[in-house]
Amino acid sequence: MATVSLKNIKKRFGDVTTLHGIDLEINDGEFVVFVGPSGCGKTTLLRTISGLEDISEGELQIGGVRMNELPPVKRGIAMVFQSYALYPHMSVFENMAFGLRLAGMSKKDYTPIVQQVAKVLQLDHLLERKPKELSGGQRQRVAIGRAIVQKPEVFLFDEPLSNLDASLRVQMRIEIARLHRELGATMIYVTHDQVEAMTLADRIVVFRAGQLEQVGTPTELYHEPINLFVAGFLGSPGMNFLSGTISSIGADGVQVALTGNQNVTVLVDAAGAKVGDAVTVGVRPEHLHVDLTSNVLTGNAVVLERLGDSSVLYLDNAAAKVPMSVRMPALRHVDIGQRVPLGFKPAHGYLFNADGKAFRR
Numbered sequence: 001m002a003t004v005s006l007k008n009i010k011k012r013f014g015d016v017t018t019l020h021g022i023d024l025e026i027n028d029g030e031f032v033v034f035v036g037p038s039g040c041g042k043t044t045l046l047r048t049i050s051g052l053e054d055i056s057e058g059e060l061q062i063g064g065v066r067m068n069e070l071p072p073v074k075r076g077i078a079m080v081f082q083s084y085a086l087y088p089h090m091s092v093f094e095n096m097a098f099g100l101r102l103a104g105m106s107k108k109d110y111t112p113i114v115q116q117v118a119k120v121l122q123l124d125h126l127l128e129r130k131p132k133e134l135s136g137g138q139r140q141r142v143a144i145g146r147a148i149v150q151k152p153e154v155f156l157f158d159e160p161l162s163n164l165d166a167s168l169r170v171q172m173r174i175e176i177a178r179l180h181r182e183l184g185a186t187m188i189y190v191t192h193d194q195v196e197a198m199t200l201a202d203r204i205v206v207f208r209a210g211q212l213e214q215v216g217t218p219t220e221l222y223h224e225p226i227n228l229f230v231a232g233f234l235g236s237p238g239m240n241f242l243s244g245t246i247s248s249i250g251a252d253g254v255q256v257a258l259t260g261n262q263n264v265t266v267l268v269d270a271a272g273a274k275v276g277d278a279v280t281v282g283v284r285p286e287h288l289h290v291d292l293t294s295n296v297l298t299g300n301a302v303v304l305e306r307l308g309d310s311s312v313l314y315l316d317n318a319a320a321k322v323p324m325s326v327r328m329p330a331l332r333h334v335d336i337g338q339r340v341p342l343g344f345k346p347a348h349g350y351l352f353n354a355d356g357k358a359f360r361r
């Protein structure tokens with residue numbers, strides 16, 4: 001059973017603490033994605049799990065066995081890096097066989113394993129090539145193949161697709177999802193890509209400054225972020241935020257007087273809130289609509305980005321002078337500079353207290 005259990009994991013580099021005590025239980029066969037801003041410690045945590053970095057404090061267990069003192073090769077893990085880390089002088093075959101050879105397996109034994117994995121990854125016709133004779137996507141498949149042949153119980157991926165162009169990323173993303181289904185292995189995956197996180201993860205872990213902010217399914221995190229940070233981090237473009245003060249609390253929701261004389265109602269559980277409290281209202285770009293007459297916020301159009309299947313309109317909120325974004329149907333036209341009234345339903349609004357904590361919806 002390849003459960004991965006992190007108990008109060010801390011990591012210090014000299015005087016600087018990078019991980020401040022991470023507690024996380026990863027289930028056998030689960031696909032967990034780590035996200036968070038640059039420098040928050042995602043790669044460091046992956047490297048402490050792999051054994052490439054030692055653990056300053058806390059305990060790591062894989063399959064219920066303490067791993068802190070074990071070297072990487074004894075942990076039953078394989079890691080796939082952003083840089084592929086292939087040996088340039090070795091052929092694809094040799095690269096893929098490297099770990100098995102190192103473990104003492106004979107050529108007779110590892111050849112059929114490498115051939116079978118190469119076939120699954122559609123690399124079988126490239127086995128004699130050197131890495132420099134491959135495309136980026138093919139190189140990354142070799143790196144993944146090299147991990148698979150070792151039959152690890154846990155795969156660690158550190159931004160494996162970020163050097164690939166957009167269409168290859170999509171192909172490889174689907175490939176990784178398929179591999180996860182077929183291999184049933186536990187996978188831990190670091191990415192900056194929201195789509196990869198949302199589509200691949202059973203659960204997403206959001207980190208901030210060496211600490212864990214929230215863990216949940218992609219849907220939970222997207223719809224029920226626990227605070228402003230998580231709400232703003234997931235979603236592209238990000239959630240719109242407007243600050244204000246609670247003006248009344250009733251059965252139909254919490255009324256907020258926003259900066260610049262705009263009044264909106266947000267349907268949340270108001271436990272702990274009182275009139276006069278400073279709050280932030282949040283609305284996702286897909287929940288603002290030109291034709292809705294509730295909770296209208298007026299913006300001046302700044303940029304219209306056409307994405308093909310939809311467009312994103314960026315505006316300046318006329319009253320509060322803050323930027324906003326709204327997702328619109330692809331064919332809708334808006335002139336730059338035009339005043340655009342945008343409404344949202346009270347049930348679609350989010351509300352955060354002065355500490356950034358979300359009210360339950």
Ligand code: ATP
Pocket residue numbers: 013016018036037038039040041042043044045
């Ligand atoms: P990114 O998304 O940019 O890859 P990350 O979340 O993976 O960032 P890490 O690479 O884990 O972040 O780095 C976390 C912090 O630890 C950073 O402040 C980084 O400078 C620091 N750090 C990482 N490795 C070392 C090291 N070997 N020595 C000292 N500090 C380090």
